[in-house]
Amino acid sequence: MSYFNIDSIKDRTFDAIVIGSGISGGWAAKELTGKGMRTLVLERGRNVQHVTDYPTTLKNPWEFDHLGQMPKAVKDANPIVSRCYAFNEDAAHFFVKDAEHPYVQEKPFDWIRGYQVGGKSLLWARQTQRWSKYDFEGPARDGFAVEWPISYDDIAPWYSYVEKFAGISGNKDGLPQLPDGEFLPPHEQSCVEKYFGEQMAKHYNGARPIIIGRCAHLTKPNQIHYDQGRAQCQNRALCQRGCPYGGYFSSNASTIPWAQRSGKMTLKSDSVVHSILYDEKLGKATGVRVIDANTKEAVEYYAKVIFVNAAALNTNLILLNSKSNRFQNGLGNDSGVLGKYVAFHNYRTSISGEYEGFMDTTTEGIRPNSSYIPRFRNVFKQETDFLRGYAAGFGASRMTYNDRSGMGEDLKNSLAEKKYGNWRVGSHIMGETIPKETNYVALDSQLTDPWGIPQLKISVSYDDNDEKMIKDFHEQLTEMFTKAGFTNIKTNDIPNKAPGLDIHEMGGVRMGKDPKTSMLNKFNQLHACKNVFVTDGACMTSTATQNPSLTYMALTARAADYAVKQLKAKNL
Amino acid sequence: MQRRSAIRNLTMAVGGLMSLPTWASGWTPESIGKVSTLSFSEEGTLAEIVETIIPETTTPGAKSLKVHQFAMRMINDCYGEAAQKGLKDGLATTDIASKLAHGKVFAEIEPAQRLELLKKLANSPDVATKQFVNMIKGLTIQGYQNSEYVMVNIQKYNMAPGFYHGCVPIAKAQGKMEKKTDR
Numbered sequence: 124m125s126y127f128n129i130d131s132i133k134d135r136t137f138d139a140i141v142i143g144s145g146i147s148g149g150w151a152a153k154e155l156t157g158k159g160m161r162t163l164v165l166e167r168g169r170n171v172q173h174v175t176d177y178p179t180t181l182k183n184p185w186e187f188d189h190l191g192q193m194p195k196a197v198k199d200a201n202p203i204v205s206r207c208y209a210f211n212e213d214a215a216h217f218f219v220k221d222a223e224h225p226y227v228q229e230k231p232f233d234w235i236r237g238y239q240v241g242g243k244s245l246l247w248a249r250q251t252q253r254w255s256k257y258d259f260e261g262p263a264r265d266g267f268a269v270e271w272p273i274s275y276d277d278i279a280p281w282y283s284y285v286e287k288f289a290g291i292s293g294n295k296d297g298l299p300q301l302p303d304g305e306f307l308p309p310h311e312q313s314c315v316e317k318y319f320g321e322q323m324a325k326h327y328n329g330a331r332p333i334i335i336g337r338c339a340h341l342t343k344p345n346q347i348h349y350d351q352g353r354a355q356c357q358n359r360a361l362c363q364r365g366c367p368y369g370g371y372f373s374s375n376a377s378t379i380p381w382a383q384r385s386g387k388m389t390l391k392s393d394s395v396v397h398s399i400l401y402d403e404k405l406g407k408a409t410g411v412r413v414i415d416a417n418t419k420e421a422v423e424y425y426a427k428v429i430f431v432n433a434a435a436l437n438t439n440l441i442l443l444n445s446k447s448n449r450f451q452n453g454l455g456n457d458s459g460v461l462g463k464y465v466a467f468h469n470y471r472t473s474i475s476g477e478y479e480g481f482m483d484t485t486t487e488g489i490r491p492n493s494s495y496i497p498r499f500r501n502v503f504k505q506e507t508d509f510l511r512g513y514a515a516g517f518g519a520s521r522m523t524y525n526d527r528s529g530m531g532e533d534l535k536n537s538l539a540e541k542k543y544g545n546w547r548v549g550s551h552i553m554g555e556t557i558p559k560e561t562n563y564v565a566l567d568s569q570l571t572d573p574w575g576i577p578q579l580k581i582s583v584s585y586d587d588n589d590e591k592m593i594k595d596f597h598e599q600l601t602e603m604f605t606k607a608g609f610t611n612i613k614t615n616d617i618p619n620k621a622p623g624l625d626i627h628e629m630g631g632v633r634m635g636k637d638p639k640t641s642m643l644n645k646f647n648q649l650h651a652c653k654n655v656f657v658t659d660g661a662c663m664t665s666t667a668t669q670n671p672s673l674t675y676m677a678l679t680a681r682a683a684d685y686a687v688k689q690l691k692a693k694n695l
Numbered sequence: 696m697q698r699r700s701a702i703r704n705l706t707m708a709v710g711g712l713m714s715l716p717t718w719a720s721g722w723t724p725e726s727i728g729k730v731s732t733l734s735f736s737e738e739g740t741l742a743e744i745v746e747t748i749i750p751e752t753t754t755p756g757a758k759s760l761k762v763h764q765f766a767m768r769m770i771n772d773c774y775g776e777a778a779q780k781g782l783k784d785g786l787a788t789t790d791i792a793s794k795l796a797h798g799k800v801f802a803e804i805e806p807a808q809r810l811e812l813l814k815k816l817a818n819s820p821d822v823a824t825k826q827f828v829n830m831i832k833g834l835t836i837q838g839y840q841n842s843e844y845v846m847v848n849i850q851k852y853n854m855a856p857g858f859y860h861g862c863v864p865i866a867k868a869q870g871k872m873e874k875k876t877d878r
């Protein structure tokens with residue numbers, strides 16, 4: 124075997140290794156190569172090239188055999204991923220199928236994954252809000268989890284940095300609980316969304332703003348976006364298929380090709396990272412062990428610094444599986460907290476209603492975005508019998524229908540005539556869940572996956588705090604809808620729905636000040652193995668109510684900057 | 696310069712579609728769906744039923760738009776076994792009812808007779824028959840409204856460039872692209 128050949132080892136040695144090519148891994152690749160590091164990006168899934176590997180992106184609705192609906196045989200064979208709203212005929216090829224990548228549900232958990240170059244960045248709904256100081260201060264103020272080792276001020280410049288490159292559209296709303304960013308022009312709110320905002324301003328004294336969503340779309344590109352080869356968003360809202368214009372941010376359209384152009388990146392797809400190699404004598408990680416996804420052969424790669432960006436739960440899995448004499452319970456796990464304090468977002472319930480005003484107006488066209496209700500509960504101080512709070516999506520559009528009665532020519536004529544119903548309004552909860560020791564992931568002691576890697580065992584559930592929050596959401600939103608004059612208000616909780624479909628799982632490798640109770644320091648460095656960085660959702664100490672990916676981007680860029688500085692100073 | 700890169704992106708997209716990677720076709724009905732269990736004559740009956748529901752006038756009707764094939768595909772691939780049985784039974788019932796009333800099967804009676812018969816079946820006291828007509832009617836409307844002909848010529852579907860206006864007087868609205876049909 125050529126493995127032991129010196130040249131081969133040299134060929135397999137890089138300055139940096141990035142595990143995973145999704146939202147956070149793409150940023151690690153861009154930042155590290157941009158700072159001159161020869162970087163190996165390892166991705167377990169297949170390659171997906173921007174544009175050429177988006178097979179459905181230009182298909183018309185009638186070109187899908189089932190108009191988008193998934194065949195029953197597929198749904199029956201894939202009950203978990205089929206519960207995700209975006210698992211449809213046009214994007215199913217970007218989702219992991221249940222049987223291909225098994226895991227153990229100690230408690231029911233719908234784990235939604237995208238294994239390919241770009242990860243879930245192809246599929247995401249692109250909502251991007253900054254955290255505020257109230258979110259970073261949360262655990263310390265309310266006494267749960269552990270204190271964050273960073274504050275809003277530490278990360279604010281990095282939010283700006285990633286926002287400018289990714290392209291975030293939004294309105295400057297001037298809210299303390301949702302800081303403004305570097306925005307491209309905002310999308311428009313519909314008449315009833317605006318009306319709802321005005322009513323809430325009146326009834327709640329400005330404490331419950333209704334704003335337009337902030338999202339990763341090029342509403343008006345800047346030069347930096349054209350330089351990436353991206354163009355203005357065309358409002359198709361077919362984003363989950365991959366966008367030929369690069370109108371929304373994905374690793375495939377943005378960070379990965381940028382890193383490629385530096386000439387410093389080697390991208391290896393179909394490479395499943397098994398574990399991180401630790402050298403006891405050197406006291407640091409030296410590389411990674413990889414299983415070829417197709418041949419199942421093992422090979423090792425080496426680097427001075429390793430970024431773990433496999434998405435929250437897979438990052439936990441890799442660290443748990445990186446065992447050595449020094450770290451018998453997983454890399455860097457002196458504290459024993461690895462895999463614990465997993466949290467997520469509560470997306471379990473929604474509310475809908477109708478509005479009988481604005482009957483002579485409607486919306487026209489398509490908007491890849493909607494309105495947003497920033498958190499208004501317990502923001503500045505504790506007010507309720509549950510901890511933290513929730514944000515909410517909000518949308519209002521005009522219902523249209525055709526008269527479907529009759530048959531024959533009558534029916535045909537009435538189908539050609541669109542009728543307008545009431546406005547339909549709806550809102551869904553995005554609640555903060557509390558990281559707890561009892562919400563954990565671990566390696567299964569028996570079962571392995573087809574690559575010989577232990578299966579991940581997930582034990583995560585809702586708790587009392589979540590139930591109280593759901594109740595409060597129902598009460599508060601019903602009150603708000605009622606004050607706005609909405610009718611036919613209906614709540615829609617599904618109490619036995621498993622967590623996971625929020626696709627915002629976080630934690631397990633949390634940041635913290637104290638190595639005794641956390642895994643990572645304030646620069647996302649393993650306390651006990653300084654040349655390994657974790658900057659995806661696994662690092663999150665708490666979850667806030669915002670969609671998380673923008674924060675992963677900012678943390679990644681910040682950590683990469685620090686890592687390169689430390690390397691240059693010979694500290695790693 | 697900016698325009699050029701947008702256009703380049705688009706031509707690349709079209710080029711990419713010409714040769715689909717193998718994984719991309721992993722979800723076609725050929726690889727997962729069963730072939731239809733309907734016989735040739737059953738398919739013919741279904742075609743006349745959908746045509747009766749939405750007939751040809753100055754514009755095409757459901758049959759020439761192949762809406763019956765869409766309905767068969769949906770029932771076969773997306774609906775359960777009960778619906779598949781409901782389809783077969785419903786087609787048989789339709790022919791029996793036609794023979795009883797007119798001495799001929801459904802495909803052989805006059806269009807006006809077909810319409811009248813289907814309306815009767817839609818209000819039949821037999822739950823299964825009623826459900827059958829409702830299912831086919833629903834699928835006929837769905838297939839027709841989402842057919843290329845209707846979307847392009849009547850609804851003026853246009854994938855891109857798109858736009859969004861949040862508040863337009865209905866009188867001025869173009870009446871197009873308000874609702875996406877494929878999600």
Ligand SMILES: Cc1cc2nc3c(=O)[nH]c(=O)nc-3n(C[C@H](O)[C@H](O)[C@H](O)COP(=O)(O)OP(=O)(O)OC[C@H]3O[C@@H](n4cnc5c(N)ncnc54)[C@H](O)[C@@H]3O)c2cc1C
Nearest residue numbers: 143145146147167238242243248249250396434659670672
């Ligand atoms: C339908 C949907 C809607 C969403 N909407 C939003 C939203 O509006 N806003 C928001 O902020 N977030 C949203 N998300 C979540 C968002 O996609 C994730 O937070 C984000 O992609 C996480 O980035 P990541 O880099 O951690 O993981 P990913 O983007 O998932 O990338 C991880 C990569 O690592 C690879 N990998 C895993 N294990 C290994 C291994 N052992 N070896 C090698 N490679 C490995 C994976 O194949 C994958 O490519 C949504 C997600 C989905 C699916």
Ligand code: SF4
Nearest residue numbers: 357359360366370371
């Ligand atoms: S809405 Fe914009 S980003 Fe999404 S597919 Fe359309 S053009 Fe692309």
